[in-house]
Amino acid sequence: MLLPAPPDAVExxxxxxxxxxxxxxxxxxxxxxxxxxxxxxxxxxxxxESALDPAxxxxxxxxxxxxxAAKAMARAGAFRxxxxxxxxxxxxxxxxxxxxxxxxxSSSFAAYHRVTMEPRLGRSPSTVTxxxxxxxxxxxxxxxxxxxxxxLHVHIxxxxxxxxLLELGERNGVELHCASAEECRAAYHFNGLQHFLGLxxxxxxxxxxxxxxxxxxxxxxxxxxxxxxxxxxxxxxPQSHTSRGVPFAVVVEGIRxxxxxxxxxxxxxxxxxxxxxxxxxxxxxxxxxxxxxxxRHIIAGVGLDSAEVGHPPREFEDVFRVARExxxxxxxxxxxxxxxxxxxxxLDLLKVERIDHGVRAIDDRTLxxxxxxxxxxxxxxxxxxxxxxxxxDLAQHPLxxxxxxxxxxxxxxxxxxxxxxxxAANYAAVQHALGLTRADVAxxxxxxxxxxxxxxxRQTKLLAEIDAFVAATS
Ligand code: HPA
Ligand code: ZN
Numbered sequence: 001m002l003l004p005a006p007p008d009a010v011e012x013x014x015x016x017x018x019x020x021x022x023x024x025x026x027x028x029x030x031x032x033x034x035x036x037x038x039x040x041x042x043x044x045x046x047x048x049e050s051a052l053d054p055a056x057x058x059x060x061x062x063x064x065x066x067x068x069a070a071k072a073m074a075r076a077g078a079f080r081x082x083x084x085x086x087x088x089x090x091x092x093x094x095x096x097x098x099x100x101x102x103x104x105x106s107s108s109f110a111a112y113h114r115v116t117m118e119p120r121l122g123r124s125p126s127t128v129t130x131x132x133x134x135x136x137x138x139x140x141x142x143x144x145x146x147x148x149x150x151x152l153h154v155h156i157x158x159x160x161x162x163x164x165l166l167e168l169g170e171r172n173g174v175e176l177h178c179a180s181a182e183e184c185r186a187a188y189h190f191n192g193l194q195h196f197l198g199l200x201x202x203x204x205x206x207x208x209x210x211x212x213x214x215x216x217x218x219x220x221x222x223x224x225x226x227x228x229x230x231x232x233x234x235x236x237x238p239q240s241h242t243s244r245g246v247p248f249a250v251v252v253e254g255i256r257x258x259x260x261x262x263x264x265x266x267x268x269x270x271x272x273x274x275x276x277x278x279x280x281x282x283x284x285x286x287x288x289x290x291x292x293x294x295x296r297h298i299i300a301g302v303g304l305d306s307a308e309v310g311h312p313p314r315e316f317e318d319v320f321r322v323a324r325e326x327x328x329x330x331x332x333x334x335x336x337x338x339x340x341x342x343x344x345x346x347l348d349l350l351k352v353e354r355i356d357h358g359v360r361a362i363d364d365r366t367l368x369x370x371x372x373x374x375x376x377x378x379x380x381x382x383x384x385x386x387x388x389x390x391x392x393d394l395a396q397h398p399l400x401x402x403x404x405x406x407x408x409x410x411x412x413x414x415x416x417x418x419x420x421x422x423x424a425a426n427y428a429a430v431q432h433a434l435g436l437t438r439a440d441v442a443x444x445x446x447x448x449x450x451x452x453x454x455x456x457x458r459q460t461k462l463l464a465e466i467d468a469f470v471a472a473t474s
Pocket of ligand 2: 305333
Protein backbone atom coordinates (compact mmCIF):
# COMPACT_ATOMS: atom_id res chain seq x y z
CA MET A 1 0.00 0.00 0.00
CA LEU A 2 1.15 3.49 -0.71
CA LEU A 3 0.34 5.46 2.38
CA PRO A 4 0.97 4.31 5.91
CA ALA A 5 -1.69 4.13 8.55
CA PRO A 6 -0.53 5.82 11.72
CA PRO A 7 0.02 3.66 14.76
CA ASP A 8 -2.95 3.42 17.08
CA ALA A 9 -0.99 4.39 20.12
CA VAL A 10 0.67 7.75 19.83
CA GLU A 11 2.65 8.53 22.89
CA UNK A 12 3.38 11.99 24.16
CA UNK A 13 6.76 12.47 25.69
CA UNK A 14 8.36 15.48 27.25
CA UNK A 15 11.72 15.96 25.70
CA UNK A 16 14.66 18.21 26.22
CA UNK A 17 14.52 20.98 23.65
CA UNK A 18 17.50 22.55 22.06
CA UNK A 19 16.67 26.21 22.52
CA UNK A 20 17.00 28.14 19.32
CA UNK A 21 16.31 25.21 17.06
CA UNK A 22 12.53 25.41 17.09
CA UNK A 23 10.84 22.42 15.57
CA UNK A 24 13.26 19.59 15.38
CA UNK A 25 13.44 15.95 14.57
CA UNK A 26 14.98 13.29 16.74
CA UNK A 27 14.35 9.88 18.19
CA UNK A 28 11.97 9.37 21.11
CA UNK A 29 11.13 5.84 22.01
CA UNK A 30 10.26 4.01 18.85
CA UNK A 31 9.04 7.05 17.01
CA UNK A 32 10.21 10.16 15.30
CA UNK A 33 10.00 13.08 17.71
CA UNK A 34 8.70 16.36 16.38
CA UNK A 35 9.61 18.97 18.91
CA UNK A 36 7.99 22.16 20.00
CA UNK A 37 9.41 25.28 21.64
CA UNK A 38 7.86 24.78 25.05
CA UNK A 39 9.58 21.50 25.61
CA UNK A 40 6.68 19.29 24.60
CA UNK A 41 7.29 16.73 21.95
CA UNK A 42 4.78 14.57 20.17
CA UNK A 43 6.09 11.19 19.20
CA UNK A 44 4.98 9.80 15.90
CA UNK A 45 6.36 7.19 13.62
CA UNK A 46 7.82 8.17 10.26
CA UNK A 47 6.03 7.23 7.05
CA UNK A 48 6.03 3.57 6.17
CA GLU A 49 3.42 1.16 4.78
CA SER A 50 -0.25 1.99 4.90
CA ALA A 51 -3.74 1.85 3.57
CA LEU A 52 -5.23 4.49 1.30
CA ASP A 53 -7.54 7.17 2.63
CA PRO A 54 -10.15 9.46 1.07
CA ALA A 55 -9.08 12.86 -0.25
CA UNK A 56 -10.44 14.79 2.68
CA UNK A 57 -9.23 13.94 6.15
CA UNK A 58 -12.21 14.60 8.36
CA UNK A 59 -11.41 15.05 11.97
CA UNK A 60 -12.37 12.64 14.67
CA UNK A 61 -15.14 14.20 16.78
CA UNK A 62 -13.09 13.42 19.89
CA UNK A 63 -12.19 16.78 21.41
CA UNK A 64 -8.46 17.37 21.24
CA UNK A 65 -8.47 18.58 24.82
CA UNK A 66 -8.96 14.98 25.87
CA UNK A 67 -5.46 14.08 24.80
CA UNK A 68 -2.17 14.68 26.44
CA ALA A 69 -0.94 16.01 23.14
CA ALA A 70 -3.61 18.67 23.18
CA LYS A 71 -2.55 19.72 26.66
CA ALA A 72 0.96 20.11 25.38
CA MET A 73 -0.40 22.19 22.52
CA ALA A 74 -2.27 24.35 24.98
CA ARG A 75 0.99 24.98 26.79
CA ALA A 76 2.68 25.75 23.50
CA GLY A 77 -0.06 28.28 22.76
CA ALA A 78 -0.03 29.84 26.19
CA PHE A 79 2.30 32.58 25.11
CA ARG A 80 0.45 33.37 21.99
CA UNK A 81 -2.12 36.05 21.48
CA UNK A 82 -4.24 37.06 24.37
CA UNK A 83 -2.84 34.43 26.63
CA UNK A 84 0.40 36.23 27.26
CA UNK A 85 0.53 37.17 30.90
CA UNK A 86 1.04 40.88 31.25
CA UNK A 87 4.02 40.24 33.44
CA UNK A 88 5.66 38.58 30.50
CA UNK A 89 4.67 40.89 27.70
CA UNK A 90 6.13 44.29 28.60
CA UNK A 91 9.69 43.44 27.79
CA UNK A 92 9.78 42.92 24.09
CA UNK A 93 12.85 41.00 23.16
CA UNK A 94 13.85 41.34 19.56
CA UNK A 95 16.54 40.22 17.27
CA UNK A 96 19.18 42.73 16.39
CA UNK A 97 19.05 41.90 12.74
CA UNK A 98 18.97 45.11 10.83
CA UNK A 99 16.32 44.22 8.37
CA UNK A 100 13.37 43.29 10.51
CA UNK A 101 11.37 46.48 10.34
CA UNK A 102 8.19 45.14 11.88
CA UNK A 103 10.01 44.25 15.06
CA UNK A 104 12.02 47.41 15.18
CA UNK A 105 8.81 49.39 14.86
CA SER A 106 8.29 48.38 18.44
CA SER A 107 5.66 50.96 19.27
CA SER A 108 3.28 49.62 16.69
CA PHE A 109 0.56 47.09 17.23
CA ALA A 110 2.04 45.06 14.44
CA ALA A 111 5.34 44.73 16.25
CA TYR A 112 3.54 43.60 19.35
CA HIS A 113 1.80 40.94 17.38
CA ARG A 114 4.86 39.79 15.53
CA VAL A 115 6.36 38.80 18.84
CA THR A 116 3.48 37.90 21.08
CA MET A 117 1.05 36.42 18.60
CA GLU A 118 3.38 34.47 16.46
CA PRO A 119 6.62 33.90 18.25
CA ARG A 120 8.81 31.96 15.92
CA LEU A 121 9.53 28.66 17.56
CA GLY A 122 13.19 28.68 18.31
CA ARG A 123 13.80 32.36 17.72
CA SER A 124 17.51 32.84 18.09
CA PRO A 125 18.86 34.18 21.36
CA SER A 126 18.18 37.88 21.44
CA THR A 127 20.73 40.57 21.30
CA VAL A 128 18.56 43.64 21.72
CA THR A 129 15.94 44.23 24.36
CA UNK A 130 13.58 47.18 24.45
CA UNK A 131 10.45 48.32 26.20
CA UNK A 132 7.26 47.51 24.37
CA UNK A 133 3.95 49.17 24.99
CA UNK A 134 1.19 46.75 25.79
CA UNK A 135 -1.89 47.58 23.74
CA UNK A 136 -5.14 46.61 25.37
CA UNK A 137 -6.12 44.21 22.63
CA UNK A 138 -5.94 41.02 24.61
CA UNK A 139 -9.67 40.29 24.54
CA UNK A 140 -9.85 40.69 20.76
CA UNK A 141 -6.61 38.75 20.37
CA UNK A 142 -7.99 35.84 22.37
CA UNK A 143 -11.23 36.01 20.40
CA UNK A 144 -9.28 35.86 17.14
CA UNK A 145 -7.08 33.01 18.28
CA UNK A 146 -9.78 30.85 19.79
CA UNK A 147 -12.67 31.24 17.38
CA UNK A 148 -12.98 28.01 15.37
CA UNK A 149 -11.90 28.56 11.79
CA UNK A 150 -10.38 27.03 8.68
CA UNK A 151 -7.30 27.90 6.67
CA LEU A 152 -7.83 27.50 2.92
CA HIS A 153 -4.77 29.14 1.39
CA VAL A 154 -1.38 27.99 2.65
CA HIS A 155 1.52 26.62 0.59
CA ILE A 156 3.15 23.91 2.65
CA UNK A 157 6.54 24.82 1.15
CA UNK A 158 5.93 28.37 2.41
CA UNK A 159 5.77 27.14 6.00
CA UNK A 160 9.45 26.18 5.96
CA UNK A 161 10.92 28.18 8.84
CA UNK A 162 14.62 29.05 8.61
CA UNK A 163 15.50 26.73 11.50
CA UNK A 164 14.07 23.77 9.63
CA LEU A 165 15.53 25.00 6.34
CA LEU A 166 19.01 24.90 7.89
CA GLU A 167 18.45 21.56 9.56
CA LEU A 168 17.16 19.87 6.41
CA GLY A 169 19.84 21.53 4.32
CA GLU A 170 22.46 19.98 6.55
CA ARG A 171 20.72 16.62 6.71
CA ASN A 172 20.39 16.39 2.94
CA GLY A 173 23.65 18.06 1.99
CA VAL A 174 22.01 21.02 0.24
CA GLU A 175 23.94 24.27 0.09
CA LEU A 176 21.93 27.28 1.24
CA HIS A 177 21.98 31.03 0.69
CA CYS A 178 22.19 31.67 4.43
CA ALA A 179 24.15 30.19 7.32
CA SER A 180 21.95 31.11 10.28
CA ALA A 181 18.24 31.61 10.88
CA GLU A 182 18.85 35.30 11.39
CA GLU A 183 20.68 35.57 8.12
CA CYS A 184 17.87 33.73 6.32
CA ARG A 185 15.23 36.02 7.81
CA ALA A 186 17.27 39.08 6.97
CA ALA A 187 16.72 38.23 3.32
CA TYR A 188 12.93 38.02 3.69
CA HIS A 189 12.10 41.48 2.37
CA PHE A 190 10.55 41.36 -1.05
CA ASN A 191 9.91 43.86 -3.79
CA GLY A 192 7.22 41.65 -5.32
CA LEU A 193 6.03 38.13 -6.01
CA GLN A 194 8.87 37.21 -8.37
CA HIS A 195 11.48 38.24 -5.84
CA PHE A 196 9.82 36.10 -3.18
CA LEU A 197 9.45 33.10 -5.47
CA GLY A 198 13.21 33.02 -6.05
CA LEU A 199 13.86 32.38 -2.35
CA UNK A 200 10.82 30.15 -1.98
CA UNK A 201 11.93 27.75 -4.73
CA UNK A 202 15.51 27.81 -3.45
CA UNK A 203 14.23 26.78 -0.01
CA UNK A 204 12.18 23.93 -1.44
CA UNK A 205 15.42 22.17 -2.46
CA UNK A 206 16.12 20.99 1.08
CA UNK A 207 12.99 18.80 0.95
CA UNK A 208 14.03 15.36 -0.23
CA UNK A 209 12.62 12.49 1.82
CA UNK A 210 9.10 11.62 2.99
CA UNK A 211 10.33 12.32 6.51
CA UNK A 212 11.20 15.91 5.47
CA UNK A 213 7.70 16.49 4.12
CA UNK A 214 6.22 14.87 7.20
CA UNK A 215 8.13 17.11 9.60
CA UNK A 216 7.40 20.24 7.58
CA UNK A 217 3.68 19.52 7.49
CA UNK A 218 3.53 18.49 11.14
CA UNK A 219 5.19 21.74 12.24
CA UNK A 220 2.66 23.75 10.23
CA UNK A 221 -0.32 21.82 11.59
CA UNK A 222 0.78 22.37 15.16
CA UNK A 223 0.95 26.10 14.56
CA UNK A 224 -2.38 26.19 12.75
CA UNK A 225 -3.98 24.25 15.59
CA UNK A 226 -2.59 26.68 18.15
CA UNK A 227 -4.14 29.48 16.07
CA UNK A 228 -7.61 27.95 16.31
CA UNK A 229 -7.68 26.17 12.94
CA UNK A 230 -10.08 23.24 12.97
CA UNK A 231 -9.65 22.48 9.29
CA UNK A 232 -6.92 23.25 6.71
CA UNK A 233 -6.71 22.86 2.94
CA UNK A 234 -3.04 22.77 2.05
CA UNK A 235 -1.35 23.52 -1.28
CA UNK A 236 1.76 21.80 -2.52
CA UNK A 237 3.80 22.44 -5.69
CA PRO A 238 4.64 19.01 -7.15
CA GLN A 239 6.64 20.34 -10.11
CA SER A 240 9.11 22.04 -7.77
CA HIS A 241 9.88 18.60 -6.33
CA THR A 242 9.61 16.20 -9.25
CA SER A 243 11.76 18.50 -11.41
CA ARG A 244 14.57 17.86 -8.87
CA GLY A 245 14.08 14.11 -8.98
CA VAL A 246 11.98 13.73 -5.85
CA PRO A 247 9.25 11.20 -6.65
CA PHE A 248 5.66 12.42 -6.51
CA ALA A 249 4.83 9.51 -4.20
CA VAL A 250 7.45 10.63 -1.66
CA VAL A 251 6.01 14.14 -1.48
CA VAL A 252 2.41 13.01 -1.15
CA GLU A 253 3.25 10.24 1.28
CA GLY A 254 5.06 12.54 3.70
CA ILE A 255 2.45 15.29 3.63
CA ARG A 256 -0.46 12.91 3.82
CA UNK A 257 0.96 11.05 6.79
CA UNK A 258 1.25 14.30 8.71
CA UNK A 259 -2.33 15.27 7.84
CA UNK A 260 -3.63 11.93 9.05
CA UNK A 261 -1.64 12.13 12.29
CA UNK A 262 -2.82 15.71 12.94
CA UNK A 263 -6.40 14.68 12.46
CA UNK A 264 -5.92 11.97 15.09
CA UNK A 265 -3.84 13.96 17.53
CA UNK A 266 -5.19 17.49 17.19
CA UNK A 267 -8.65 17.08 15.68
CA UNK A 268 -7.65 19.20 12.68
CA UNK A 269 -9.29 17.93 9.48
CA UNK A 270 -7.67 18.63 6.14
CA UNK A 271 -7.60 18.53 2.38
CA UNK A 272 -4.71 18.52 -0.06
CA UNK A 273 -4.56 20.69 -3.19
CA UNK A 274 -1.93 20.28 -5.87
CA UNK A 275 -0.92 23.51 -7.63
CA UNK A 276 0.31 23.82 -11.19
CA UNK A 277 3.02 26.43 -11.63
CA UNK A 278 1.80 28.91 -14.20
CA UNK A 279 5.38 29.90 -15.07
CA UNK A 280 5.93 26.36 -16.34
CA UNK A 281 4.23 25.12 -19.50
CA UNK A 282 0.72 23.68 -19.72
CA UNK A 283 2.40 20.51 -21.03
CA UNK A 284 4.34 20.25 -17.78
CA UNK A 285 1.09 20.77 -15.86
CA UNK A 286 -0.54 17.93 -17.79
CA UNK A 287 2.33 15.62 -16.84
CA UNK A 288 1.84 16.60 -13.18
CA UNK A 289 -1.87 15.98 -13.52
CA UNK A 290 -1.38 12.55 -15.02
CA UNK A 291 1.10 11.70 -12.27
CA UNK A 292 -1.51 12.76 -9.72
CA UNK A 293 -4.38 10.83 -11.26
CA UNK A 294 -3.76 7.65 -9.21
CA UNK A 295 -3.80 9.80 -6.05
CA ARG A 296 -7.23 11.27 -6.72
CA HIS A 297 -8.50 9.74 -3.47
CA ILE A 298 -5.81 11.69 -1.57
CA ILE A 299 -5.64 14.96 -3.51
CA ALA A 300 -8.93 16.84 -3.29
CA GLY A 301 -8.25 19.45 -5.92
CA VAL A 302 -5.90 21.36 -8.18
CA GLY A 303 -4.83 25.00 -8.15
CA LEU A 304 -2.69 27.45 -10.11
CA ASP A 305 0.11 29.44 -8.51
CA SER A 306 3.54 31.05 -9.03
CA ALA A 307 4.39 34.14 -11.13
CA GLU A 308 1.07 35.58 -12.26
CA VAL A 309 1.73 38.51 -14.59
CA GLY A 310 2.20 37.30 -18.16
CA HIS A 311 0.74 33.89 -17.36
CA PRO A 312 -3.04 34.32 -17.71
CA PRO A 313 -5.44 31.59 -16.64
CA ARG A 314 -6.53 30.97 -20.25
CA GLU A 315 -3.22 29.16 -20.91
CA PHE A 316 -4.38 26.42 -18.55
CA GLU A 317 -7.95 26.01 -19.80
CA ASP A 318 -7.33 22.51 -21.19
CA VAL A 319 -5.40 21.39 -18.11
CA PHE A 320 -8.23 22.41 -15.82
CA ARG A 321 -10.84 20.78 -18.06
CA VAL A 322 -8.96 17.48 -17.87
CA ALA A 323 -8.54 17.90 -14.11
CA ARG A 324 -12.26 18.53 -13.61
CA GLU A 325 -13.10 15.51 -15.77
CA UNK A 326 -10.78 13.43 -13.58
CA UNK A 327 -12.80 14.49 -10.54
CA UNK A 328 -10.48 17.11 -9.06
CA UNK A 329 -11.99 20.24 -7.53
CA UNK A 330 -10.48 23.52 -8.68
CA UNK A 331 -9.08 26.80 -7.38
CA UNK A 332 -6.67 29.34 -8.88
CA UNK A 333 -4.53 32.25 -7.74
CA UNK A 334 -5.85 35.29 -9.60
CA UNK A 335 -5.80 39.03 -9.04
CA UNK A 336 -2.78 38.97 -6.71
CA UNK A 337 -0.37 40.88 -8.96
CA UNK A 338 -2.37 40.23 -12.13
CA UNK A 339 -5.44 42.29 -13.13
CA UNK A 340 -9.12 41.76 -12.33
CA UNK A 341 -9.55 40.21 -15.79
CA UNK A 342 -7.53 37.21 -14.63
CA UNK A 343 -10.18 36.60 -11.96
CA UNK A 344 -12.91 36.63 -14.58
CA UNK A 345 -10.85 34.30 -16.79
CA UNK A 346 -10.26 31.88 -13.93
CA LEU A 347 -14.02 31.73 -13.33
CA ASP A 348 -15.11 31.53 -16.97
CA LEU A 349 -12.36 29.37 -18.48
CA LEU A 350 -10.93 27.34 -15.61
CA LYS A 351 -14.34 27.19 -13.90
CA VAL A 352 -12.73 27.39 -10.48
CA GLU A 353 -14.75 27.18 -7.27
CA ARG A 354 -12.59 29.64 -5.31
CA ILE A 355 -10.25 32.48 -6.15
CA ASP A 356 -6.97 32.61 -4.24
CA HIS A 357 -6.19 36.24 -3.32
CA GLY A 358 -8.58 38.14 -5.62
CA VAL A 359 -7.31 41.49 -4.34
CA ARG A 360 -7.80 43.18 -7.71
CA ALA A 361 -11.54 42.46 -7.60
CA ILE A 362 -11.62 45.87 -5.96
CA ASP A 363 -11.02 47.41 -9.43
CA ASP A 364 -14.11 45.93 -11.09
CA ARG A 365 -17.59 46.62 -9.70
CA THR A 366 -19.28 44.27 -12.15
CA LEU A 367 -16.98 41.46 -11.06
CA UNK A 368 -17.65 42.26 -7.42
CA UNK A 369 -21.37 41.96 -7.97
CA UNK A 370 -20.85 38.60 -9.67
CA UNK A 371 -18.59 37.32 -6.88
CA UNK A 372 -21.18 38.40 -4.31
CA UNK A 373 -24.11 36.96 -6.24
CA UNK A 374 -22.42 33.61 -6.83
CA UNK A 375 -20.75 33.61 -3.39
CA UNK A 376 -17.39 32.68 -4.90
CA UNK A 377 -14.93 32.55 -1.99
CA UNK A 378 -11.83 34.75 -2.02
CA UNK A 379 -8.98 33.29 0.03
CA UNK A 380 -7.21 36.52 0.96
CA UNK A 381 -3.79 36.71 2.62
CA UNK A 382 -3.21 40.14 4.18
CA UNK A 383 0.37 39.76 5.44
CA UNK A 384 1.43 38.20 2.15
CA UNK A 385 -0.08 41.15 0.30
CA UNK A 386 1.77 43.53 2.58
CA UNK A 387 5.13 41.75 2.30
CA UNK A 388 4.87 41.38 -1.50
CA UNK A 389 3.78 45.00 -1.88
CA UNK A 390 0.43 44.07 -3.37
CA UNK A 391 -0.91 46.66 -0.93
CA UNK A 392 1.19 49.61 0.30
CA ASP A 393 -0.20 49.20 3.80
CA LEU A 394 -2.91 47.12 5.39
CA ALA A 395 -5.14 50.14 6.00
CA GLN A 396 -5.64 50.24 2.22
CA HIS A 397 -6.31 46.52 1.86
CA PRO A 398 -9.67 45.90 0.14
CA LEU A 399 -10.68 43.03 2.43
CA UNK A 400 -13.25 44.94 4.47
CA UNK A 401 -14.70 46.75 1.47
CA UNK A 402 -15.23 43.42 -0.27
CA UNK A 403 -16.63 41.82 2.88
CA UNK A 404 -19.07 44.71 3.28
CA UNK A 405 -20.06 44.34 -0.39
CA UNK A 406 -21.25 40.81 0.41
CA UNK A 407 -18.35 38.77 -0.98
CA UNK A 408 -17.37 35.54 0.75
CA UNK A 409 -13.98 36.74 1.96
CA UNK A 410 -11.66 34.56 4.04
CA UNK A 411 -8.34 35.23 5.82
CA UNK A 412 -5.30 32.98 5.35
CA UNK A 413 -1.52 32.98 5.74
CA UNK A 414 -0.17 31.96 2.26
CA UNK A 415 3.56 31.48 3.05
CA UNK A 416 3.75 32.24 6.76
CA UNK A 417 7.43 31.41 7.25
CA UNK A 418 8.32 34.12 4.74
CA UNK A 419 5.58 36.65 5.50
CA UNK A 420 6.03 36.57 9.23
CA UNK A 421 2.66 35.51 10.45
CA UNK A 422 0.44 32.46 10.66
CA UNK A 423 -3.34 32.35 10.61
CA ALA A 424 -4.22 34.29 13.76
CA ALA A 425 -1.58 36.94 13.01
CA ASN A 426 -3.25 37.56 9.65
CA TYR A 427 -6.64 37.98 11.30
CA ALA A 428 -5.17 40.27 13.94
CA ALA A 429 -3.25 42.41 11.48
CA VAL A 430 -6.28 43.06 9.33
CA GLN A 431 -8.58 43.44 12.32
CA HIS A 432 -6.41 46.19 13.66
CA ALA A 433 -5.62 47.94 10.37
CA LEU A 434 -9.21 47.95 9.14
CA GLY A 435 -10.98 48.27 12.48
CA LEU A 436 -12.84 44.98 12.12
CA THR A 437 -15.47 44.29 14.76
CA ARG A 438 -16.04 40.99 16.52
CA ALA A 439 -18.96 40.46 14.14
CA ASP A 440 -16.60 40.96 11.18
CA VAL A 441 -14.11 38.46 12.62
CA ALA A 442 -16.90 35.96 13.23
CA UNK A 443 -18.14 36.48 9.66
CA UNK A 444 -14.64 35.76 8.33
CA UNK A 445 -14.43 32.61 10.45
CA UNK A 446 -17.85 31.46 9.23
CA UNK A 447 -16.83 32.17 5.65
CA UNK A 448 -13.74 30.00 6.10
CA UNK A 449 -15.98 27.08 6.98
CA UNK A 450 -18.62 27.59 4.28
CA UNK A 451 -15.89 28.16 1.66
CA UNK A 452 -14.16 24.92 2.61
CA UNK A 453 -14.62 21.58 0.94
CA UNK A 454 -15.73 19.91 4.14
CA UNK A 455 -18.82 17.70 4.04
CA UNK A 456 -21.91 19.64 5.08
CA UNK A 457 -22.28 17.75 8.38
CA ARG A 458 -18.89 18.92 9.63
CA GLN A 459 -19.50 22.42 8.27
CA THR A 460 -22.72 22.56 10.26
CA LYS A 461 -20.93 21.33 13.37
CA LEU A 462 -18.14 23.89 13.08
CA LEU A 463 -20.59 26.72 12.35
CA ALA A 464 -22.49 25.75 15.50
CA GLU A 465 -19.22 25.82 17.42
CA ILE A 466 -18.53 29.32 16.11
CA ASP A 467 -21.99 30.47 17.18
CA ALA A 468 -21.53 28.93 20.63
CA PHE A 469 -18.09 30.50 20.95
CA VAL A 470 -19.39 33.95 19.98
CA ALA A 471 -22.28 33.64 22.42
CA ALA A 472 -20.03 32.48 25.23
CA THR A 473 -17.60 35.35 24.76
CA SER A 474 -20.18 38.14 24.40
N1 HPA B 1 1.59 33.59 -4.91
C1 HPA B 1 1.71 32.85 -6.00
N2 HPA B 1 2.33 31.69 -6.00
C2 HPA B 1 2.84 31.24 -4.86
C3 HPA B 1 2.76 31.96 -3.71
C4 HPA B 1 2.10 33.20 -3.72
O1 HPA B 1 1.99 33.91 -2.72
N3 HPA B 1 3.37 31.24 -2.75
C5 HPA B 1 3.81 30.11 -3.32
N4 HPA B 1 3.50 30.12 -4.61
ZN1 ZN C 1 -0.73 31.57 -2.47
